[in-house]
Amino acid sequence: MLQVEHLSYDILEEGRQSEILSDVSFTVQDGEMLVITGPNGGGKSTLAKLLMGIYKETAGKIYLDGQDITELSIDERAKAGIGFAFQQPPRFKGMTVRRLLSLAAGKVLDEKTCCELLSSVGLCAREYIDREADATLSGGEMKRIEIATVLAKRHALCIFDEPEAGIDLWSFSMLIKRFEQIHKEKKESLILISHQERIIQMADRIMVISEGKLESIGAAEEIMPSLFGKELDSCECRRQKGGDLYGA
Numbered sequence: 703m704l705q706v707e708h709l710s711y712d713i714l715e716e717g718r719q720s721e722i723l724s725d726v727s728f729t730v731q732d733g734e735m736l737v738i739t740g741p742n743g744g745g746k747s748t749l750a751k752l753l754m755g756i757y758k759e760t761a762g763k764i765y766l767d768g769q770d771i772t773e774l775s776i777d778e779r780a781k782a783g784i785g786f787a788f789q790q791p792p793r794f795k796g797m798t799v800r801r802l803l804s805l806a807a808g809k810v811l812d813e814k815t816c817c818e819l820l821s822s823v824g825l826c827a828r829e830y831i832d833r834e835a836d837a838t839l840s841g842g843e844m845k846r847i848e849i850a851t852v853l854a855k856r857h858a859l860c861i862f863d864e865p866e867a868g869i870d871l872w873s874f875s876m877l878i879k880r881f882e883q884i885h886k887e888k889k890e891s892l893i894l895i896s897h898q899e900r901i902i903q904m905a906d907r908i909m910v911i912s913e914g915k916l917e918s919i920g921a922a923e924e925i926m927p928s929l930f931g932k933e934l935d936s937c938e939c940r941r942q943k944g945g946d947l948y949g950a
């Protein structure tokens with residue numbers, strides 16, 4: 703179980719303290735799927751980076767299965783069982799996809815396993831396994847390879863930051879199936895940061911982060927209507943201002 707207590711993150715901007723995330727507390731139970739959503743710039747990726755240890759919190763505590771991991775480094779958190787797929791994955795010049803998958807798994811993977819992992823994110827294994835994971839790959843290809851690296855190892859908690867970003871419809875369906883399968887097996891907890899309705903609908907619970915604050919958290923059926931309510935409000939607002947539904 704993940705336990706986050708009063709997590710805050712400030713930055714120093716032009717000599718002034720600016721609050722990016724403020725006093726966020728929540729839990730993710732074993733096998734639970736929590737989807738984090740909310741407006742752009744609300745603080746979702748910042749929260750994910752704090753959980754992974756990429757950013758250092760200003761205040762608060764993070765516990766994984768009862769262990770205080772707040773002071774652990776990125777590597778130590780990965781060893782403790784947290785897997786993370788970035789919103790914009792890094793590239794690895796000089797490293798083949800096969801080697802990247804093996805490194806992520808923590809052991810040498812045979813060709814069959816690499817192929818299964820790549821297929822599960824909608825990539826034709828033969829075409830990619832020996833390619834370099836560098837800038838020659840498209841954004842969507844790299845995104846799917848990165849997701850495959852997280853799936854290469856069993857984690858206590860996997861965090862996927864906008865897994866849908868840049869991914870085509872066909873691969874997206876495969877990805878959804880993979881998330882559903884992990885969720886059904888209940889062996890890993892999942893945090894998915896997403897704006898995608900299909901992903902939000904899969905959640906056990908939904909958390910809305912806005913302007914650096916936890917706006918709401920609750921069961922999917924409880925939070926979903928308020929999300930769609932907001933959408934209708936903004937459409938209504940545009941209509942009242944004389945714009946059409948799509949803001950054109």
Ligand SMILES: Nc1ncnc2c1ncn2[C@@H]1O[C@H](COP(=O)(O)OP(=O)(O)OP(=O)(O)O)[C@@H](O)[C@H]1O
Pocket residue numbers: 713722740741742743744745746747748749789
């Ligand atoms: N290191 C930083 N320096 C300055 N501002 C930052 C830094 N990191 C994040 N921010 C700001 O903090 C806010 C939250 O950013 P974050 O990327 O967490 O938002 P988000 O909810 O993930 O947005 P999106 O839905 O667009 O991906 C933004 O206004 C961003 O510009």
